[in-house]
Amino acid sequence: MISSNSKVILEVRNLSASVAGIEILKGINLTVRSGEVHAIMGPNGSGKSTFSKVLAGHPGYTVTGGEVLFEGQNLLELPPEERARNGVFLAFQYPIEIPGVSNSAFLRLTYNTQQAHRGGEELDPLEFNDFIQEKCKIVEMDPSFLDRSVNEGFSGGEKKRNEILQMAVLDPRLAILDETDSGLDIDALRIVASGVNKLMTPDNAVIMVTHYQRLLNYITPDFVHVMRRGRIIKTGGKELALELETRGYDWLDDEYQRATPA
């Protein structure tokens, strides 16, 4: 899937960000081209989730330096809803429950909002019903979930599946999956991963943030990045994930320390 003339979707240059005055990201560099799958790994507190949220525009984080270009456009100056409409999607680690709003009404509202922005055709409830039934198949979701309130009373696995269903509906150019594998049993993991694989095209790209190598058994990354203390300290191919699984993270830290004298 990778070719050097693939279009650059995301260009992150020396990005740093803080929350409540504490610097979490300390100079991230990353280039994502269309058709690519990037995995970002690293121990707790390394800044992986912060990186995802900063890309999506979470208001709790302050960008203190660097820049992010999304399809050549300055992403950081856009509010989160415009980033989304332009094609950035964040699958949440902890999806929010919205009791009182049906899943199908919510999906249609978000779909039509984005269609309006992209100049596409908006769907009425009947048309949307046909559309969404097909999308449900991608994540093997029982259509009865469409009539329930958004994520309310969903199990952890069902919530994650619902995130991927939203991704299927919104058809983003760049999907950021924040620990989508956490809390999933092996069957749910397989279904979620298979859904993501079905949604991959040569024109879009995925960034997967994960603790564990096991997700990468199902979604094969083109690049594996290791984050530690707010920086990417190592980038490799999919074999790097396997090495991490056996050796842990500390050896990389030592290697990085030696390579970049204080």
Place this chain on the structure above:
Amino acid sequence: MSAAMKAPDVRDEYLASLAPDANLLAGPGPDWLNALRAEAATCVNSLPYPTTHDEEWRFTDFGLLRKTVFASAADISPEVSLADIAPFILPESEKSRLVFVNGIYAPHLSACAGLPQGVVMSNLAAGLSSHDAVIRAHLAQQLDFHNEAFAALNTCHIRDGALVLIAKDTVCPAPIHLLFIATGDDAQGCASVGRLQHPASGDTRASMHVAGGRMPGATAQQASYPRCLVIAEAGSTCALIEDYVCLNQGVYFTDAVCEITLGENAAVEHTRLQRESPSAFHMAYGAVALARGSNYTAHNIAFGARISRHDLRITQNGEAAQCTLNGLALISGRQIADTHTVMDHAKPNGQSTQLHKCIADGGAHAVFNGKIFVRKDAQHTHAAQQSRNLLLSNKARIDTKPQLEIFADDVKCAHGATVSQLETEEMFYLNSRGLSPLTARNLLIYAFAEEIVDRIPVTSLIKQLSKTLSEQILEHT
């Protein structure tokens, strides 16, 4: 404790001015009803007007009511047609609807055909001829009108009302819709708010009662005194919708009382909607008595009125009774909505679950006071109360006060209250799906309210209210 009990006989001229004159007190109906009205009138003439100095009225200042002159609207018979009330008609209750205009029965708007033998729904005045004994046994029996001025005021005005009797083991097949329509002032060409400030001349009616001669030249606004009496005999089941609506946006006063008695193992699901004019005053008392094994569910929704207050007292007089109380107040502008509930567990093995929500925007002020009593005998009571509140502006205010008083030693009781603004994480979730902050905000408010509305057992009513919700939320953004 209300000031009424501490200081009896503190006649308030304004309250007294609202009581009917001697002719009306001795109006139609049996002697016992005349005596009841007279007794209530005595209370009205000796009780103080509640003020914010009374603990139970601390947060809700009804002082504004006193600035308006009211006359009973019962003598007016405005022309209201079915077309006028079309927006409020529920298909589910097409043949089980009683309509009252300004508190007085409107037979041409009502429909109660084809109900089973065991279901009596009629106006109180007509019911007196056939069900005098049962009405006498229940009317004003649950209610402490000796200490509650506005309950007494309603009681001394009883001329008509809604009567619902569900006979033993009868299941009422359709929800019973009790629709109380206030015509507001426009229907009669009376003074509007603007004209109150600039009083028009020559538009006063001879029959009105002007309080102490204040506001010379002001035209009296309409006051109505709706009354409901519901008796669900042993083993019976019914759904009830008590619905207060208005045809015009004027200033008027509704002072309502609803009494419900449940026999053993009876089940009543009671939806109460207060959607009065934004300039109206709404005062209401509800009293519910449960016998052994009975089940009472309430959905109390308040959207309307400038100032409203709903006092609901529920008593489990028999063992193993169950209550579910859902409540929602959605207000904005300068509205005040106060809900006081008392859940009284008097017998063992009872259950109650309560969820009350307030949403206040603009400079609105919502109040919730929820008391739960667990009496000494009420062992193995299981009571849970939740007060959840959403503040949407810096000027809005919510006071919530859950209170548990437990005298039994083997019970499970829980209560909690939260007041919050819209959560950053929730907003971000919706924004990250492409929804604008405004859309996201409205959706979250809607969702917060809809959780209560969704529990109403009548589909067409859910649709009506959801639409009102969306409109109200959009209107205030």
